[in-house]
Amino acid sequence: MGLKLSRWKATRDLMVGQKQSAGPERLLDGSVILTRLEAAVNWARKYSFFLYPFVTACCGMEFMSVAGPRYDLDRFGAALPRFSPRQSDLLMVVGTISHKQAPILVKVYNQMAEPKWVFAFGVCAVSGGFYDNYSVVQGIDTLIPVDIYVPGCPPRPEMVLDGLLLLQQKVKQERWSDWPRGEAPVSRC
Amino acid sequence: MSEISKDLHTEYMVINMGPSHPVTHGTVKFLATLEGETIVDLDVEIGYLHRGFEKMCENSTWQQVIPYTDRLNYVSPLINNTGYALAVEKLLGIDVPERCKYLRVIACELSRLSDHLTNVAAAGLELGAFTAFLYFVEARELVWDLIESLCGARVTVNYVRIGGLKNDLPERFEEKVRYVFKEVRRLWVDVDKLLTKNRIFIDRVRGVGAISAEEAIAYGFTGPCLRACGVPYDVRKAQPYLVYDRMDFEVPIGETGDNYDKYLVRMEEIQQSMRIVEQALAQMPDGPINVRLPQVRMEPKEKIYSRIDSLIYHFKTVIEGIKPPPGEVYQAVEGGNGELGFYLVSDGSGKPYKCRVRPPCFALTAAMPRLVKGRLLADIVPTFDMINMIGGECDR
């Protein structure tokens, strides 16, 4: 019984991140975990991202590799791409966004339900890349709020997985008051 | 039945398969006018990935264009690099050493492998054959391991230089090639068993997207889509460049031009590409890989740091760019999708006056309405997959 209790304790401490006294759990023989609701919900959210891969360009090749069998997104819970914004919560903007494509990106972002996160995959999404010209948006953060920036042209799959882990850490620290955030703050020029 | 439907007021429905759609590879919009499930008309709108390739090239030196060419057909970047370098070398009137030609052939064929593997994998994925996708993505990863050991990067390689290459073969490359090709052949046999005689796959792709040879030529088709129609046109055989005239390979030809023939042509070309790489590795001579013209190709760093003339040439070519004589040239290579042509105009300065790419999949995508008119909405998926439209090349 002592071993079981310590294992439960370890699990609970992992989830909440701080040590607490064992009172009620010991009384209930380790069949109950107590934590804050925020922490539990964040834990569920971060290990079950439903991606919307907004793939446009060359980074899409690395996205296929990341989703492939060698560098596996499924290990991190983010396996299932949902090709509808209504059903997904992680918008991965993969590749260059041109001015013609920009309204579509904003529309897709607005159609997603909160909570939602945006992952800028590749340096063209982060800042326009080396396409500093008349037709490329210089970074999608001029259009929608971005949570994680992964530069690279294209980024190696390990970098993408690192970005995903950082996003998971970010989600872990969220509070209820962060949501809802509202529509993307853009204007039609 | 027709008596009843005369009284029913029916209209055509216009459905938008928008630019952010998994099938359209993210960047093409289809406006399908439907009668029930049958397509009456299809309007294809491209340009969602227009990144201004030509304008950027006009503002960069001749050597700085090479990374932009990587991102054209981004599944086979080495072929684009090679095509551009060959065009500039034609403009300069220089010829590269033998070893460089063989290495370029190896690089091109590895890239072509990557292209066809990706295309068949994506086609399988979009028709629901997820296992074929996973197997060929693993095969592609192995080929990319080879490319990474050769060039240093997986996708956007930037390996070919004007007048040579970035570096020579790494150690034990032949062993790695042997191992990788054994694995790729094994995976090829697996996917062949999964797809080629699969009832569901055949029902979806056979008879769909068929086009006659004359019409295909009128539309400007080249590459596997044209060869699937029965026309034996391959730039590597018709107007050989590099050392393709010394390689023994076959060009697979289809019959009806439908999607099933395109798939079979691509699968067979994977095997032929592997043959070419093995032959090239066996025949390759020793020697330098860069042409010895310091005003075109930079010399090794040891020379630049120790000799004043090498330093001056290095400075001039990096700051101002190499200076081909004024004129214009067109060079065609066989890309993964067809004839990839580079039309370069030089005015004698260090920057291209015009750098035009003839994109093979532009002509193929233009023929999309013709291929699917009268067929069902779901037939857009395999037809568009087998055309292998790559956004970076079509929209540049």
Added chain:
Amino acid sequence: MGLMDASVTLKKLTEKFPDAVVGTHNYRGDDTAIVKKEKIRDICLFLRDDPDLLYNFMMDLTVVDYLGRDPRFEVVYHLYSLPHNRRVRIKALVPESDLTIDSVVSVWVAADWFEREAYDMYGVVFTGHPNLRRILLYEGFEGHPLRKDYPLKKRQPLIGPVN
């Protein structure tokens, strides 16, 4: 391709259209003919149908802007003959004052999208084209970006940040 074979196209072209062909050259082995723009459709039909030439493939259609020269634009056609395995380049001179040229869609269907792209990027109007509208840029874009006097970094966003 021997030298005899290479100049068959240029010879026949100058014989058939002596007043339309302004010049020819063979720089680096590429046959090139510079023509006036008025008879371009007839020239293309001749190139496609003549049994010695049979240029059935239209490989490429593009425009080059020689700013500061008159005529300013050149519409460049790259053709390939599948039966004879030959290439030729036809350049039609188009001045800025009269920026139109006949469309060759009726000769090769492939010209459809290539001409739309040339219109989009340079502003050359192809008379007789069934559907001449922008293809690579959005409909409301102002200007023609590949012209030499259009700046590289001019931004025309459709949608942008609030502040």
